Amino acid sequence: MSDPAGHVVILGAGHAGGTAAALLRQYGHAGPITLVGEEPIPPYQRPPLSKAWLKGEADADSLALKPLEFYAEHHIDFRPSTRATSINRGARSVALSDGSTVSYDALILATGARAIALPIPGAKLDGVMFLRTAADAEVLKATVGPGKTLAVVGGGYIGLEVAASGRALGADVVVLEREDRLLARVACEALSTFFKAYHEQHGVVFELGAEVEAFEGEAGHVTGVKLAGGRIIPCDAAVVGVGAHPNDELARDCGLDVARGVVVDLEARTSDPSIFAIGDVAHRPMPIYGRMFRMESVPNALEGAKQAASAIAGKSAPAGEVPWQWSDQYDLKLQIAGYAFDVDEILVRGDPATAKFAVFHLKGDLVQAVEAINSPPEFMMGKQLILSRRPVSKARLADPTVSMKEVAA
Numbered sequence: 282m283s284d285p286a287g288h289v290v291i292l293g294a295g296h297a298g299g300t301a302a303a304l305l306r307q308y309g310h311a312g313p314i315t316l317v318g319e320e321p322i323p324p325y326q327r328p329p330l331s332k333a334w335l336k337g338e339a340d341a342d343s344l345a346l347k348p349l350e351f352y353a354e355h356h357i358d359f360r361p362s363t364r365a366t367s368i369n370r371g372a373r374s375v376a377l378s379d380g381s382t383v384s385y386d387a388l389i390l391a392t393g394a395r396a397i398a399l400p401i402p403g404a405k406l407d408g409v410m411f412l413r414t415a416a417d418a419e420v421l422k423a424t425v426g427p428g429k430t431l432a433v434v435g436g437g438y439i440g441l442e443v444a445a446s447g448r449a450l451g452a453d454v455v456v457l458e459r460e461d462r463l464l465a466r467v468a469c470e471a472l473s474t475f476f477k478a479y480h481e482q483h484g485v486v487f488e489l490g491a492e493v494e495a496f497e498g499e500a501g502h503v504t505g506v507k508l509a510g511g512r513i514i515p516c517d518a519a520v521v522g523v524g525a526h527p528n529d530e531l532a533r534d535c536g537l538d539v540a541r542g543v544v545v546d547l548e549a550r551t552s553d554p555s556i557f558a559i560g561d562v563a564h565r566p567m568p569i570y571g572r573m574f575r576m577e578s579v580p581n582a583l584e585g586a587k588q589a590a591s592a593i594a595g596k597s598a599p600a601g602e603v604p605w606q607w608s609d610q611y612d613l614k615l616q617i618a619g620y621a622f623d624v625d626e627i628l629v630r631g632d633p634a635t636a637k638f639a640v641f642h643l644k645g646d647l648v649q650a651v652e653a654i655n656s657p658p659e660f661m662m663g664k665q666l667i668l669s670r671r672p673v674s675k676a677r678l679a680d681p682t683v684s685m686k687e688v689a690a
Contacts, residue, residue, distance in 0.1 A: 287386030294318025297560030298391030403496030559585030619650035
């Protein structure tokens with residue numbers, strides 16, 4: 282669609298949906314835009330929820346992508362506290378939870394992903410929480426503090442960020458991870474070892490190889506986590522961070538192609554030419570790696586928003602980008618570029634003992650991914666090498682006395 286008067290409906294008012302609405306106006310789309318969001322507040326940045334928000338350094342206003350008045354000023358019909366219940370592709374209409382129906386010329390699915398709940402006894406006790414929304418973060422912030430114990434189920438990036446923020450708030454923190462190392466699904470062993478030691482220096486306790494069987498409670502509130510074998514880990518609150526599932530039910534129900542997310546092309550277009558999918562819900566092409574993949578990151582949300590808005594507004598498709606993401610823990614800034622697909626060698630540049638190093642994942646002499654701790658040059662140059670597919674000298678890459686600019690030259 283490139284009809285300048287067409288009605289664009291965006292389902293989901295997160296980072297992807299909010300950005301798409303703003304970009305459509307920036308790119309010259311003059312037709313109506315309706316932005317439908319389940320939360321009562323306008324689109325906001327989500328990564329700080331596990332960091333700045335928990336520590337009281339941010340709130341809804343400071344994290345808003347745009348002030349509330351932006352939407353009215355730019356003739357964007359923002360509908361908070363509302364969700365879509367079904368899509369009628371034949372009629373090009375969407376039924377909403379408030380009983381209304383809205384018609385579209387182009388539809389953008391930006392419905393995101395939801396936290397995976399553990400199907401175990403006690404999972405619905407008060408104090409057993411997730412961290413996906415501002416409301417979740419507000420409840421958690423009010424629950425943890427000095428004299429409290431926070432149990433974190435899951436040793437991935439979200440779990441570790443919550444652990445760091447819990448310690449900053451003065452709470453005791455224990456992380457329960459089913460695998461025998463942290464970050465087992467997303468990072469190499471060198472990074473796992475480094476983060477475990479760093480968190481332990483800050484007082485976090487780890488239980489690895491810990492299978493959670495149930496949450497224990499009294500008077501409807503969680504009091505502990507029961508592990509396989511019967512041992513109880515006492516706690517005042519528990520955060521579950523074991524992954525997320527794409528909210529792709531609307532797409533499935535209306536017959537769009539779905540495979541671990543809504544299948545899209547490089548324009549973010551689904552199997553229906555008038556429907557797009559962006560952000561966490563999209564199963565999208567990754568040309569660098571010659572595969573499809575679903576990603577959960579702010580840069581991915583922004584790239585998808587650019588792709589969909591460009592296609593709808595009749596602009597040229599944006600240039601492809603290297604996927605990247607970050608994690609802040611204590612005084613550590615982890616920046617990750619690319620994905621470690623088809624890797625046959627891992628190379629560490631720098632000394633982990635200094636808390637300033639980078640891990641490069643190689644396929645032959647090509648950089649597939651880089652994980653950089655407090656090392657911006659390694660991240661930036663690594664990102665360029667991933668995009669250019671230019672071979673590197675492993676000896677020079679491993680030598681921190683050789684600058685990354687020289688490595689990449």
